[in-house]
Structure formats: C-alpha cells, structure tokens
Amino acid sequence: MKVLVCISNVPDTTTKITFTDNNTQFNTNGVQFILNPYDEIALARAIELTEGDGGTVTVINVGDVSTEATIRKALAIGATDAVRINAKPHDAWYVAYQIAQYVKANPFDLILTGRESIDYNGSKVAGMLGELLDLPSVSIIKKLDIDGDKATVEREIEGGKELLTIPLPFVAGAAEGVAEPKIPNMRGIMSARTKPLVVVEPVEVKTNSEIISYETPAPRGQVKLVAADDAAKLIELLHTEAKVI
C-alpha cells in the first residue's frame, strides 16, 4: 500500500503568540517550529499500516526551504521518502491544490492529513483534497483500520461517534486515538539524511483568502478569589454577578 501523509510545519505548542508590523504578521522571532502534532499521529498510523506489506509512506509539504528540518524529522520517524512543493503555504486552498496536482500525477492508496494544523486550524486541507480528487474525505477520525481494499474509520460527532466503511483510496484527517506518535531512533535519524527528498515547483493558482490582521484575546480582569470554606459564595457570584448558572 502506498500512503501519502501531508505534513505541516507549525510553531511549537509552548509558543507565546505575538505579532509584528502593526499586527499583520506572525512574529516568528525565536519561535521553534515542529511537525504538526496531528500529522505525527497520521504519520505513525501510516507507518504501522505499511509495516510488513512492503508498502511505502511518502510525506508531502507545501513550504519553503525552511521546512526541511521538519521534513527530515518525518523521514527520521520512518517515512520512506518526501516531497516538498517549493512555495509558501498561502492558505488551505493553495496547499490542497498543489498537493492534488501532485497526487493526480502520482496516485496513492490512502491520503492522510492531521485533523487540523495548530496554527491556522482550518481542518480544511483534507476536505479540499477529497473534493479536488473526487474522493471521499473524513475530516476528523479517531480510528483507522484497513482490510484489503476497504477501511473502517471512526468519526467523532458531538456526543458520540460514527463507524464508517470506505473503499480505498480516500482522504482522512487523523486525531488522537488513531495512533501513538513515534519518536525517531538513532538509526532513523541517520538514515533520514540520505532518504529521497524531492523538491517540486508549484503550479499557478488563484487564491481566495488573505489574512489581513491578527489580534490576541482581550485580557481578563483580576481574578476574584473566594475562601475555600465559602463555596456558597462562589455559587452566589456565578448566579447573581456572572449570571452563568
């Protein structure tokens, strides 16, 4: 089985988010970039699914040269090879369009993304890829098993879950539960340096969205502390002052 895993390069989860240029640019100064945590889950599952069946796991990223450290990390974890589409990821549509072009020329049995990127949180690339490739897509999956040319996936819904069967190929966004992320071992790190990383030039496409500014949430006022033995006081405040119960 040939699996494609779409990976994004995102600020580390401990990053304190700030902006520059009059709040129009994300301040990357001193920010450590990592492989998106959900993409780690997708990658781990792809490796498990191809282990022992002679299959391959290709990782693909739309990004400039600065993302190569993250791509090498994915190779170290166990991807077979990598593709980088040499362009800034303008928005989800741009990313999905580029990846779809690549997949049309290089078909896969299964395409995995993360459930969302932790920077722009769109949950969009999987669905857009599905539509562009006329394949089924499930944006957020909690389990993925493959049996021959069919998969069983568990999809989260509000207050429950759905079990679906889907014929390969399809696109799905991995969330917690699909697999445990894998930590690269020494051999993986050594071999990652020599695994193929192909750089492809982007195709031209019109974009349809633009981030024009950012802001951080308004700070909350000073916390009102209530004495530990006066729980009734808290309930009263929540009722009469905050009016939430």
Add this chain to the structure above:
Amino acid sequence: MSVLIYAENADGKFKKSIFEVVSYARAIADQNNTTLTAISIGDVSADELNKLAKYGADKILNVANAQLKNFVNQAYASIIAEAAKKESADVVILSNSFSGRGLAPRLGVKLDAGVVDGAVALPEQNGGNFTVKKTAFSGKAFATVQLTSANKVIALIPNSYRIVEVAKSAKVEDFSVDTKASDFKAMLKEIVRSADKVSLPDADIVVSGGRGLKGPENWGMIEELADLLGAATACSKPVSDAGWRPHSEHVGQTGIAVSPNLYIAIGISGAIQHLAGVSSSKVIVVINKDAEAPFFKVADYGIVGDAFEVVPKLITAIKEHKASA
C-alpha cells in the same frame, strides 16, 4: 444574491448551535438586503423545520430522502452546493461542528469560494471588502480573513453568536437533487450516541478535571457537579493520555477547543496548551490548591484549596441554591 445555511440535525432535532447559525445568517442577509434560505437534509418534522423561521429563515428547503437520513459527507456537500446554485446564494453558512468541518472545505471547492472556518463574529463589509474574524493558533489568537472570491463559505463556532428571535414564517419546499453513486462510497455502519450525557462541544457549562484529581476513581464528584449544573465533563491531556478519561474529553490546543459560558477547571495547572483551548470561555472558574498555579492568571473566579474538600462543598451549595430557587 442570497444567503444559504445548512441546518444540521442530530436525530431529527436542531441544536442551539444551529439557531445561532440562523441568527448569524439572518444578520448577514439583513446587511445585504437579501433573503435567507435554510436547507435541511434528513428526517426532520415540519414542526422542527418551522423553528428555523423563528430565527429568521425566509425559506426552507427540505431534502427528505431515506438514503440521506444519515450524514454522508460527499453527498451532503453536493446537495448543499446545488441548493446554493438554485438560490443564487453567494454566502453559505454552517456550524463549525464535526460535520460542518467536513462539508465546508468541499463546498469551498465546489462553489469556487473562499472558506472561513472557526468564525467568531459577523463579517465586516465595506467598499467591496468582506472580512471575517476567526480563531487562530488554537485559540491563542484571532485572525481577520479577507475573502476575495465572489462566493463565500463560513463555519461559525458554537456559542459565539447570540440567538435572536424574529417573528417570521417561512415556506417549506421539498428539494431533491440527483446524486451520483460516487458520492456514496463512504458507508455508515453504526452511530453510537452517549444519550445521557451533555456533549462537550455543545455545552453551555463545562466541568473539567486535571491531574490534581489523582486518579479516575475520583471523578464521581466531578460528574455529580456536572450533572447538577447540566454541564459536560472535560479533562486535561495527561488525564486522557493516562486513560483516566476518554480522549473525546481532552480539551486544549491538541484536543477540543471549547467556548462555553462557564468553564470550571479543577486540579488543572493551566499550561499554555490547555489554556489555548479554553480561553474563549465567557467565565472561567479555577479550583487549585496551589495559589501560584498559572490558571489563576486567566480566571474570573477562583478558590485556592484542596479539590477534595472544595468540590463536595460546591455540590452542597448548588443543591441548596437549587432548592431555594
């Protein structure tokens, strides 16, 4: 031009988040002096459909087809796109629910539309510019996105827009679309709903527990508190990682992002990744035995104390409050 919303149902009923979507869409239709159409797919009663009018729908398209009773991402996207074309809708609005997030990107591609997921406010329109504020960096920030395409798709975060009742009546029209077989490749085998519990993404109140609770055996008081408040239960990541609670309860940057009216954090330190997913809650209450816990810095109310003493007292106090109400 007009505005179209997809009115998602759960077991034949619309949730509060859908009425928020209708109210939000009504406001956009009014901004543009145009009409609002709602499309419902599945088995929904006439009474339930008419509720959409109460919040501002002018017209309701009803797709009542047995094959479409349950959600099929591809087929639903095709139908909604057809409805948008029929109604000449240039703005399509959905809930940022699990299903909504499956549909929005497909609709974006079908309609050649820019997509704003995770919208938290009404669009601003001036001089031909159309911008929408959305969450970014997992709740650590907001981004204002300008959509430059003629068509637009917006997925609205639950609990970010207030329901407004308007006295309207709408006509319900049956709507049918020829679907293609390739839209039905994904087949539903089973739906499991935990009917007795409030679902976390929809909840107005969330009671959340962290590692400070020591072990799964101590969640009885958390559940009791949640029950009394009609709240959903949630937890921090280490708690679900340890298997004390299911993954579906994990909130934060790598879990579910919630924005309830009230978030009660018990025995949670307030790590940056946790705060990312809960900081848009309207009111935050923190109970922690460590006065230096970072969570207190972003809380509205707090109790510095041992959860094992404070929570039972809270439970008693709520019972008394309810009895006197």
